[in-house]
Amino acid sequence: MRKRLAVPVLSILAVAASLLVGVPADAHGYISSPASRQANCAQHKTSFDCGDIVWEPQSVEAPKGSMQCNGGGSRFAILNDNSRPWPTTSVGNNVTFNWVLTARHRTSTWEYFVGSTRIGVVNDNGATPGATVSHNISLGGRTGRITVLARWNVYDTGNAFYSCVDLQVGGGGGGNPTPSPTPPTNPTPSPQPTSSPNPPSGTTWTAGTAYAVGATVTYAGLSYRCLQAHTALAGWEPPNTPALWQRV
Amino acid sequence: MKRVVALAAAVLVLAGCGSTEGAAPAAQPPAASALGSPPPISPSGAFNDTDVMFLQMMVGQYGPAAELLDLARSRSTDQKVRELAAAIAVTQADEARTMRDWLATWKQAPSPAADPHLHEGHGGLPATGPKEIEALRGAAAADFDKTFLNLLIGHQHQAVEYARMELGGGIHSGALELATRVDQTRSSEIAMMLGMVA
Known part of the structure; x- marks a missing residue:
């Protein structure tokens, strides 16, 4: 019954929404550093086409509980594709994850996973996030290339915002390099095109x-x-x- | 249910943001956009509610941005950050002037008059308010750039959303051209700032 209802309701909403083309996308937040997959897409730092996520990295919103980088569903599915050469950031065992927010929703928790293991959780108990959101999370001694899945669980809706962050942990040391199956890391991203500050006149x-x-x-x-x-x-x-x- | 509430809020917002009273007639009835393609650009300088709403929401965005940018110009220790902040500040000041002039010419209010709470939940009003500006003012030197960049990135994402809204539904050629530039410049600025915050 619910499913049958859903179609007409959705199409009514779709028509209404396009009538009101006016309504900006419902968009809210993502991890800016270390660069999440969508942050790398927004900087055009991937060697492949990311699709629509490029201009709305803040929009990876989906029902709570998913373990996928796009939160499940079909939108932004590129984010789930682990076969892509996602750029990584070199880090130590303790990582500060910084968020960009475009809307400040009351928050239940911020969760961090590696694989199926939750490595960190910050409970906001329904509070509205402050101006900036940063969490220091221990990677628990993991080394090598890992992907951290972060979930921002909104307090008063059934949805969460998802960000995956690709890290190279402890790879920068001297004597014991960890072999990595992934492409070279990109520890010092510099999106600025290199150019002379004083190009020839004219x-x-x-x-x-x-x-x-x-x-x-x-x-x-x-x-x-x-x-x-x-x-x-x-x-x-x-x-x-x-x-x-x-x-x- | 949430969608219905959001939609209802959106309807109210539109009603609050744009009024066709005294406006030049839109060249195309709104039904055209229900078919999925943007309405044709008006050849006669006419504008519609989307044009008005775009300008009002942008105008509402410039003030908080200017405060963030002023702080960055004086407090950032990174020359690249200061230089970008300064360039954004002067280009946005020109944009703001143009947009206010158009709204005045069109006899429209310079800002959305609706209850700000109506805008919550769909990215309506600027994410940057007095609380965020105070937080940046109070940020320790070591955290200043990170705080500034993450705040301004979020702020500029909203401008991209407004520009996309305009490009999907506006008809005024000048507003559409400005929306194209807002989309381009903010997207490039966001990419630069994400590189700086990393």
Whole structure:
């Protein structure tokens, strides 16, 4: 009976939702560091296409109790694919997990798992999370490449937010390297494109380039001088950003 | 049940955010968006409720962001963080001016007037309020960058959500173009900041 009802109700909601295209996605939080799988996707640091998760890493919401990186279901299933070469972060035995929140839900618990073992739990007893959320979790002496599954259990709904974090534990030491079946680790992520802070004058404006005050570029046939040091981004084209670029 | 409540709240929010009174007529009836494709861009400068809501929600976002960014410009010890904060601050100040001008021209309120509680639960109002700004102000030097970056990343994610909403339902060509840039710049900023927080 419930199932039969579900279809019409959902389709009504779907129509209503698209009528109100207005309603932003229901989205709430993920682990920013060490980089979770969705955080790596959002930085385009994977060697494969992550799909929609790229622009909404905060949206991995699913019913509580799943042990999968996407929380179960079909959405964002790429996050479950352990055959992908997910970038790892090198860490020691104690790791501080930092969360980005886009909505502050009352929280029951924050749970951390390796495999089926819960290695950490923080009980908020229904409190609203503070401005930032960080938990220091012991990995219990595990070494090598591991994946930590984190679950943010919301207090007043049946849902949780899921983040998986790929770690290389204790691999950086000297005499006893742990063989790893995974691709090279990425301990010092630097998403900034490497470029000269003072590219030759008169080059074409390019996203990803660091421009110093006074640098000149051309864009769409016109010349501009940089007013404020910055790394150029798509959307910050000179004609769109009079605060950064002046026509010359 | 939660969905129904959320939807009801969303309806109320829309009712509160955008009013068609005094607005130029939308070029396309709302039914068009029920078919799954965005409504056509208005050739005549007309706007609809989604355009208004997008601008109002963005305008509401700039104030708290400016406070976070000012703190970062003066307190971060990382030059890359300071430089990014400064560039975001000046570009967003220009955006905010444009958006306020449009709302004024359209004779719309500069911010959503609805009860803020209606926005809870669907990412409606900015995640950054006085409490979060105070937390950043009070952060120890060693924790400052981490606190700032995680707060601003969350804040910019919301702007992406608003921009996607506009791109799916707005009709005003200027607002749509601005939404495209908001989507692009925030996504790039988030990627840069995730790299810095790691």
